[in-house]
Amino acid sequence: xxxxxxxxxxVFNAIGYVIITILAVLCLLPFLLIxxxxxxxxxxxxxxxxxxxxxxxxxxxxxxxxxxPKQILDGYKVTVLITLxxxxxxxxxxxxxxxxxxxxxxxxxxxxxxxxxxxTLFSGGLIPWYIMMVKYLDLKDSYLALLLPGLLSAWNIxxxxxxxxxxxxxxxxxxxxxxxxxxxxxxxxxxPLSTPGLATIGLFMALGYWNEWFLANLxxxxxxxxxxQFLLYKILASAAVLKTNVAGNLSPDFQPPAETLKMAxxxxxxxxxxxxxxxxxxxxxxxxxxxxxxx
Amino acid sequence: MKRQIKTFSTLLIAxxxxxxxxxxxxxxxxxxxxxxxxxxSTDTKSTDTAADTGGEDKSADxxxxxxxxxxxxxxxxxxxxxxxxxxxxxxxxxxxxxxxxVTVKLNFTTWTDWTTKYNLLLASGExxxxxxxxxxxxxxxxxxxxxxxxxxxxxxxxxxxxxKSVPEQDWKEATVNGKIFAVPATYPExxxxxxxxxxxxxxxxxxxxxxxxxxxxxxxxxxxxxxNVTPINGKAYNEIFTMFKSYNNYQQIGGDSGVVVAKSYDxxxxxxxxxxxxxxxxxxxxxxxxxxxxxxxxxxxxxxxEAGDAIKTGQGAVYWRNAPGAGGYIxxxxxxxxDIEMGYFPFSRFNNLTMPxxxxxxxxxxxKSAPNPERSLMVLDKLRNDPKYxxxxxxxLEGTNYSVDTTDSKFIxxxxxxxxxxxxxxxxxxxxxxxxxxESMERVKQAGGWPGFDALLEEFKSQxxxxxxxxxxxxxxxxxxQQAAVNSxxxxxxxxxxxxxxxxxxxxxxxYRKQLEAAGVNDVxxxxxxxxxxxxxxxxxx
Numbered sequence: 068x069x070x071x072x073x074x075x076x077x078v079f080n081a082i083g084y085v086i087i088t089i090l091a092v093l094c095l096l097p098f099l100l101i102x103x104x105x106x107x108x109x110x111x112x113x114x115x116x117x118x119x120x121x122x123x124x125x126x127x128x129x130x131x132x133x134x135x136p137k138q139i140l141d142g143y144k145v146t147v148l149i150t151l152x153x154x155x156x157x158x159x160x161x162x163x164x165x166x167x168x169x170x171x172x173x174x175x176x177x178x179x180x181x182x183x184x185x186x187t188l189f190s191g192g193l194i195p196w197y198i199m200m201v202k203y204l205d206l207k208d209s210y211l212a213l214l215l216p217g218l219l220s221a222w223n224i225x226x227x228x229x230x231x232x233x234x235x236x237x238x239x240x241x242x243x244x245x246x247x248x249x250x251x252x253x254x255x256x257x258x259p260l261s262t263p264g265l266a267t268i269g270l271f272m273a274l275g276y277w278n279e280w281f282l283a284n285l286x287x288x289x290x291x292x293x294x295x296q297f298l299l300y301k302i303l304a305s306a307a308v309l310k311t312n313v314a315g316n317l318s319p320d321f322q323p324p325a326e327t328l329k330m331a332x333x334x335x336x337x338x339x340x341x342x343x344x345x346x347x348x349x350x351x352x353x354x355x356x357x358x359x360x361x362x
Numbered sequence: 363m364k365r366q367i368k369t370f371s372t373l374l375i376a377x378x379x380x381x382x383x384x385x386x387x388x389x390x391x392x393x394x395x396x397x398x399x400x401x402x403s404t405d406t407k408s409t410d411t412a413a414d415t416g417g418e419d420k421s422a423d424x425x426x427x428x429x430x431x432x433x434x435x436x437x438x439x440x441x442x443x444x445x446x447x448x449x450x451x452x453x454x455x456x457x458x459x460x461x462x463x464v465t466v467k468l469n470f471t472t473w474t475d476w477t478t479k480y481n482l483l484l485a486s487g488e489x490x491x492x493x494x495x496x497x498x499x500x501x502x503x504x505x506x507x508x509x510x511x512x513x514x515x516x517x518x519x520x521x522x523x524x525x526k527s528v529p530e531q532d533w534k535e536a537t538v539n540g541k542i543f544a545v546p547a548t549y550p551e552x553x554x555x556x557x558x559x560x561x562x563x564x565x566x567x568x569x570x571x572x573x574x575x576x577x578x579x580x581x582x583x584x585x586x587x588x589x590n591v592t593p594i595n596g597k598a599y600n601e602i603f604t605m606f607k608s609y610n611n612y613q614q615i616g617g618d619s620g621v622v623v624a625k626s627y628d629x630x631x632x633x634x635x636x637x638x639x640x641x642x643x644x645x646x647x648x649x650x651x652x653x654x655x656x657x658x659x660x661x662x663x664x665x666x667x668e669a670g671d672a673i674k675t676g677q678g679a680v681y682w683r684n685a686p687g688a689g690g691y692i693x694x695x696x697x698x699x700x701d702i703e704m705g706y707f708p709f710s711r712f713n714n715l716t717m718p719x720x721x722x723x724x725x726x727x728x729x730k731s732a733p734n735p736e737r738s739l740m741v742l743d744k745l746r747n748d749p750k751y752x753x754x755x756x757x758x759l760e761g762t763n764y765s766v767d768t769t770d771s772k773f774i775x776x777x778x779x780x781x782x783x784x785x786x787x788x789x790x791x792x793x794x795x796x797x798x799x800x801e802s803m804e805r806v807k808q809a810g811g812w813p814g815f816d817a818l819l820e821e822f823k824s825q826x827x828x829x830x831x832x833x834x835x836x837x838x839x840x841x842x843x844q845q846a847a848v849n850s851x852x853x854x855x856x857x858x859x860x861x862x863x864x865x866x867x868x869x870x871x872x873x874y875r876k877q878l879e880a881a882g883v884n885d886v887x888x889x890x891x892x893x894x895x896x897x898x899x900x901x902x903x904x
Contacts, residue, residue, distance in 0.1 A: 110674070110675060113667075113671040113672070113674060113675050114675035114677065138445075193478075193482065194482060194485050194486060197482050197486050198486045198487065201486060201488050202486070202487070202488070207488070280474070281475075284472070284474045284475055284479060285479060285482065288467075288469040288470070290443060290448070297474070300474050301442065301472050301473070301474050304472065304473040304474040304475070304476075305442060305472075305473045
């Protein structure tokens with residue numbers, strides 16, 4: 068059956084499509100520039116700047132980036148593993164904390180909650196934190212240094228707790244009458260009902276782990292343990308140093324990485340995620356809207 | 363009730379914020395206390411180590427220092443590792459284990475956020491046995507705060523060769539509060555600012571030889587008109603600012619970014635802020651002229667392009683480099699653009715004055731938390747004086763990274779003989795080895811082997827005077843906010859004037875001066891004067 072469209076609807080749709088197309092192109096252009104830039108010969112960029120369609124086609128940047136492919140593969144391995152393990156473990160811990168804090172039966176929940184919120188207001192600062200990580204926990208150059216700090220955040224716990232509070236109490240009560248223990252209630256009832264909340268927080272965490280470079284910068288000293296983002300950042304930082312006063316003191320052989328290499332590195336780092344995103348995205352969208360419809 | 367809770371909670375939040383603010387103040391205070399505290403503790407420690415070495419001395423008399431216990435050292439270098447570094451370090455450790463019964467774990471800070479990281483490494487008291495130190499990485503500040511271990515008592519015992527071979531003046535420059543805190547590299551360098559320019563165009567257009575400001579102007583003008591290119595095509599601030607300083611013989615004190623200068627080398631105590639001088643006015647007018655003639659583009663301050671890249675494509679003619687950097691750049695051009703001939707004009711010729719870089723421009727220091735300072739010094743002594751060690755840790759593996767020059771066996775060539783010329787995967791082995799370089803051990807020519815460099819070096823040496831300004835100790839702690847405000851005023855008002863980018867120069871200068879005064883430039887200057895005078899008094903400079 069075909070519904071006849073009104074003229075205004077057609078006009079509205081037409082305008083809408085045009086605007087959205089323009090917006091989409093605007094979003095895509097920078098990516099295209101990165102990709103085409105990575106395939107342009109270095110000298111052409113220096114002479115004429117970045118162009119969407121390069122005059123000449125060159126794979127130099129990629130052959131330079133992959134001259135030690137092991138490094139990039141190692142970086143991928145570290146980042147993917149840390150993201151997967153960190154997100155899984157983090158979700159488990161955060162939801163457990165949120166569950167406990169959301170239960171009325173828990174006598175000290177206000178005090179415990181205050182204890183957790185307190186850390187959002189006061190923190191020891193960078194140096195004490197660093198000393199604790201390195202001297203007392205002995206996490207220098209350990210994968211745990213990348214994993215642990217992101218596992219639990221007070222903000223996520225608050226979010227989770229509030230979400231679980233919105234689940235009607237009668238559900239837990241009925242389960243209790245049927246003889247379920249607290250952990251069964253958490254695992255069998257609360258967790259499945261909190262999927263929207265888990266999806267949101269899981270997304271935050273996964274992004275956080277994927278983009279993390281600062282921890283690696285501070286704690287990791289072995290090159291094969293560098294996560295991907297840090298490898299990239301390292302390339303850019305070496306270029307940035309050349310622009311400061313320090314450069315005058317460096318040996319003249321110290322060559323900046325080429326523009327094209329930077330672009331190629333960006334493509335290598337973001338490419339797989341961009342391809343992965345359309346497949347994973349629908350889960351996120353589904354998860355995020357479930358709660359919204361119910362209100 | 364609800365409202366009560368609300369007001370109560372707002373009160374609580376307000377209170378907490380106040381506590382945070384207070385806590386922040388408190389922590390900075392306690393920081394100070396702590397640093398003075400550590401000062402005294404290092405003092406006691408130094409006497410401790412003195413006592414220790416007193417004990418060791420006897421055994422040293424009997425023979426070599428005791429190396430029976432195997433230890434693992436942790437060293438930190440600034441910068442990035444090379445892709446062959448793991449192999450090199452493995453080889454190094456084999457040698458070290460045999461000779462000194464130690465192994466070293468060599469770590470690199472990388473350049474990512476390196477200042478934060480470097481601060482953390484030293485502030486946290488991590489167990490590090492040796493770390494790269496430098497005047498540009500706040501060596502004086504850290505030494506003053508007691509982050510490094512005093513070495514006076516250890517050096518003669520554990521690094522005897524180094525102790526003898528490093529010149530007196532170099533030790534003096536590494537001395538803070540009467541104690542030596544670092545082993546400076548023995549590698550005298552002259553790094554005067556200057557410009558490289560297209561000599562072939564100068565000859566072709568029959569322009570006068572570059573020897574002063576007028577001939578530079580004539581050259582820029584000639585190139586602009588005849589070749590129709592923007593002579594300084596890219597960021598031009600460095601070119602102009604360093605030229606301004608050298609032309610007027612201003613000696614900058616307290617960091618490259620500030621406005622405070624001594625008016626000349628011979629009058630170090632005549633300290634002024636340069637925007638308030640008549641020389642600056644004249645210069646600003648001249649630069650306005652230059653800008654209007656199109657010697658650089660009007661977006662030069664936001665441009666991210668290096669002027670040197672434009673030369674490679676024939677779209678530029680002039681590029682700021684220090685002398686060794688110029689050599690490296692010119693030699694690089696010879697391979698990539700052999701048809702271009704470059705010349706170099708060091709700004710030191712304006713006043714016939716060069717100052718060597720400080721010895722602690724590159725040095726190795728031992729953090730006070732080091733568990734095995736003696737062993738570290740022994741390794742360093744070996745590294746600096748044994749050619750086998752020196753070559754390995756500076757140039758990498760023979761055969762893989764370099765081979766000995768067939769014409770002169772003192773020098774090496776990289777890539778090694780037998781590597782195809784177009785092998786792009788080969789990058790010369792280079793890590794942050796500047797901290798332990800020794801001139802007599804070097805097997806690579808300075809400035810990338812640029813033939814013109816030797817003559818320049820002679821010229822610099824003949825007009826060299828000791829660097830009396832770099833040792834002025836400053837951490838700006840009392841005038842931190844004024845300094846930050848002044849720096850942002852320089853960026854906002856000063857740099858456009860320097861580049862001639864303002865419509866009315868006199869008005870802009872008047873405004874610039876007003877803004878600087880409002881930002882507290884006088885406080886900063888008083889502070890610098892006080893520190894400088896203190897330093898000059900202690901060194902006997904007038």
